[in-house]
Amino acid sequence: MSTIFDRPLPEDAGDTTEAEAEDRLVIAAAPHIKSRETTTTIMWTVIASMVPIVAASAYFFGISALLVVVAATMGCIAVEKAFGKPGALRDGSAVITGILLGLCLPPAFPLWMAALGGAFGIAIGKTLFGGLGQNPFNPALLGRAFLQGSMPTAITSFTAPGGHFWTIHRSTLAWPFMQVPKVDAITSATPLGLMKFDHAGTPLLNLMLGSTGGSLGETAGLVILACGLFLIWKGYVNWRIPAAMLGAAALFAALAHGAVPARYPGALFTVFSGGIMLGAFYMATDPVTAPVTNPGRWIFGAGIGALVVLIRFWGGLPEGVMYAILLGNCMVPFINRATQPRVFGTAARGRRQEVAP
Amino acid sequence: MRFGFQHGVHPPDAKELTAQVPLRRMPYPEELVLPLKQHAGKPAKLRVRLGQQVQRGDVIAEADGWVSSPIHASAAGVIKAVGLYPHPDGNMQEAVLLAVDRYSPQIPRPRMVPEWQGLSREEVVEAVRRAGVVGLGGAAFPTHVKLVPPEGTTVHTLVINGAECEPYLTSDHRTMVEFPERVIFGVQIMMASLDVPKAVIGVEKNKPDAIEALRRAVPAGLDITVLPLTVKYPQGAEKMLIRSVTGQEVPSGKLPVHLGVLVQNVGSAACIAEVFETGLPLVERIVTVSGLGVAKPANLIVPVGARIRDVLEYCGGLTPAAREVVFGGPMMGVVQPNLDAPVVKGTTGIIALTLDEIVRKPALPCIHCGRCLEACPVFLNPEKLAALAQLGRHDEMVAAHLADCMLCGSCSYVCPSGLPLSQMFSLSKGAVRRRKEAAA
Numbered sequence: 001m002s003t004i005f006d007r008p009l010p011e012d013a014g015d016t017t018e019a020e021a022e023d024r025l026v027i028a029a030a031p032h033i034k035s036r037e038t039t040t041t042i043m044w045t046v047i048a049s050m051v052p053i054v055a056a057s058a059y060f061f062g063i064s065a066l067l068v069v070v071a072a073t074m075g076c077i078a079v080e081k082a083f084g085k086p087g088a089l090r091d092g093s094a095v096i097t098g099i100l101l102g103l104c105l106p107p108a109f110p111l112w113m114a115a116l117g118g119a120f121g122i123a124i125g126k127t128l129f130g131g132l133g134q135n136p137f138n139p140a141l142l143g144r145a146f147l148q149g150s151m152p153t154a155i156t157s158f159t160a161p162g163g164h165f166w167t168i169h170r171s172t173l174a175w176p177f178m179q180v181p182k183v184d185a186i187t188s189a190t191p192l193g194l195m196k197f198d199h200a201g202t203p204l205l206n207l208m209l210g211s212t213g214g215s216l217g218e219t220a221g222l223v224i225l226a227c228g229l230f231l232i233w234k235g236y237v238n239w240r241i242p243a244a245m246l247g248a249a250a251l252f253a254a255l256a257h258g259a260v261p262a263r264y265p266g267a268l269f270t271v272f273s274g275g276i277m278l279g280a281f282y283m284a285t286d287p288v289t290a291p292v293t294n295p296g297r298w299i300f301g302a303g304i305g306a307l308v309v310l311i312r313f314w315g316g317l318p319e320g321v322m323y324a325i326l327l328g329n330c331m332v333p334f335i336n337r338a339t340q341p342r343v344f345g346t347a348a349r350g351r352r353q354e355v356a357p
Numbered sequence: 358m359r360f361g362f363q364h365g366v367h368p369p370d371a372k373e374l375t376a377q378v379p380l381r382r383m384p385y386p387e388e389l390v391l392p393l394k395q396h397a398g399k400p401a402k403l404r405v406r407l408g409q410q411v412q413r414g415d416v417i418a419e420a421d422g423w424v425s426s427p428i429h430a431s432a433a434g435v436i437k438a439v440g441l442y443p444h445p446d447g448n449m450q451e452a453v454l455l456a457v458d459r460y461s462p463q464i465p466r467p468r469m470v471p472e473w474q475g476l477s478r479e480e481v482v483e484a485v486r487r488a489g490v491v492g493l494g495g496a497a498f499p500t501h502v503k504l505v506p507p508e509g510t511t512v513h514t515l516v517i518n519g520a521e522c523e524p525y526l527t528s529d530h531r532t533m534v535e536f537p538e539r540v541i542f543g544v545q546i547m548m549a550s551l552d553v554p555k556a557v558i559g560v561e562k563n564k565p566d567a568i569e570a571l572r573r574a575v576p577a578g579l580d581i582t583v584l585p586l587t588v589k590y591p592q593g594a595e596k597m598l599i600r601s602v603t604g605q606e607v608p609s610g611k612l613p614v615h616l617g618v619l620v621q622n623v624g625s626a627a628c629i630a631e632v633f634e635t636g637l638p639l640v641e642r643i644v645t646v647s648g649l650g651v652a653k654p655a656n657l658i659v660p661v662g663a664r665i666r667d668v669l670e671y672c673g674g675l676t677p678a679a680r681e682v683v684f685g686g687p688m689m690g691v692v693q694p695n696l697d698a699p700v701v702k703g704t705t706g707i708i709a710l711t712l713d714e715i716v717r718k719p720a721l722p723c724i725h726c727g728r729c730l731e732a733c734p735v736f737l738n739p740e741k742l743a744a745l746a747q748l749g750r751h752d753e754m755v756a757a758h759l760a761d762c763m764l765c766g767s768c769s770y771v772c773p774s775g776l777p778l779s780q781m782f783s784l785s786k787g788a789v790r791r792r793k794e795a796a797a
Binding site for chain 2: 022040041042292343
């Protein structure tokens, strides 16, 4: 972007006269100084923070996992390039969407489906609404919801972690609209599936470290937690949303577990299994689709956390993070409206202004 | 007691450029430009003829009504012209061009120095009014108007603003360090004329030398407290300062006097003291010349009416990297398109900024990150106001408390998408005002 500031400086600054210096003066509105933080640096730092998560998924699930992430990202980039505003790719938001979508897909997911999901997420979930900042729903989750609806078998076939790094699953390279080959590696139910349908638990340490079946980015709970805390420390993620979301989910799970210990898992299992960790730090916190006020963020996070437990324990699906966050996204305009800040020097709602004599 | 205020921002304060540079008197330039409007309120009425000889401190223009202020000659010389000259507000304004008498010793005419203790309240206010004292913190509201609280209100606390929260500026800082007795004397006069028992001088903690100097200068038996304040922008905004000192919020749309509080700037206090020490009206002021765009940053005593060009030249001129010249601090200051505009009574500083200090950002769409909500010291929702401003929905902006925005620029400062939020609000305020005027 060329601006009035870009007028070149003379080669030899020593020769400039006072008049030349004056010629370069510009007129601008206050404030004349700005913080150095830009949306672009925030986005690319978020991308950088996801590198350990992607690396962990490659470690557990091999090269196929990396290919899925790359395919989903390419789908997003292609659509953003084709339909987005000129230069929109540079802000990095499409890459974030792609990586996040890749991270919530199974390891041996067909690549064409991953790319299609990314394309759908950006096309329908973002550019249709006007691009960055305008979308009501998280584009990555919208892409995944589309895949869940269209390819229910592929998206629920999970391979177990382990195996050779360079093994590429046959299903990964499946052609569009062909019969999807059966996942050839040892298929494995996710800890949530085991819990829901077999009432079988999974050792907590495996959940935290990631040696369980599941989507790419949902297995290594501790890695995601560390990356999320880094973003909170940088100030790029508002800590209230993950705190409220994980706190509410843990609380509800603990209550249910306390009532019927055999049927419902405990708090730690709930926050370290499935996609809740990734959802809490990377999806629900997407500023575009989250409330802008701090009280609103608490409500939003707590609501999603409660919905996750509701869907997992009493719904038809083993996992509910995706739908919980999408439902939360729906509520954002109402939450924002209900939690507008009290303006300085005015009474809080329903209270009379005290004026000193 | 510590109260403070919520939100606000922490821009790099860059005060180290001039904080320890002692005050120096700038030599008189050849010509001075004295605009008739240097204060909030009506412009002053011209009282001199072309070719008239004036001495330093002579009246050039008289106050036109109560909310107005007289203008005095800042140097001895001849009235060379009267006409439209560049004004720091960006327009051409009526002004007097004064050719400075190069051989004059610049000694003002002998005058009566009022003995303040013998004067009635009205006489003190009149002396301040005739000396043309205005708020020296930047807004230039006539000081005598504030010294007469509206009917039915009483002031119980006088708050003196020494926060100087704007980055770069050190003019108040140097005033407090070099003339603490004068500041305290001015506070004493104001306390007596307002019949206020208590005064608090709020100073940001990044000026420990000023706090200590003031504390040493406070005479025994006077209830003047020097209160160290958190270093945070906009600590020096009137409403924020009152919150920090008293813990109370000025009600929206009301004046501080509704809380029994009156705020004056330290520079104004020192100026009042000078009136009662020497009888000299406001003809010069302390100006910080700073920024990486100026060769030799300094704190100067500048005659009112000196052109920016002359002041900058005295400070070694602009460096090749200078890109913006700003009157006041970089957060709320007014950019100067014309270096022929003069220093006026409200000029706290002349800041020349380089590209490196300005920080350019590409304008991107709002991502609703909420940083502006957490920066706004009056708890507005700049994100929502900006969306309304872009649609021109000014009625809804007024309903969302546009009038409470003081254009401090905190929201624009933090916005990662580089949106000119406070500029939008400034334009919207103008649109609302124009429509109201058209309706009236």
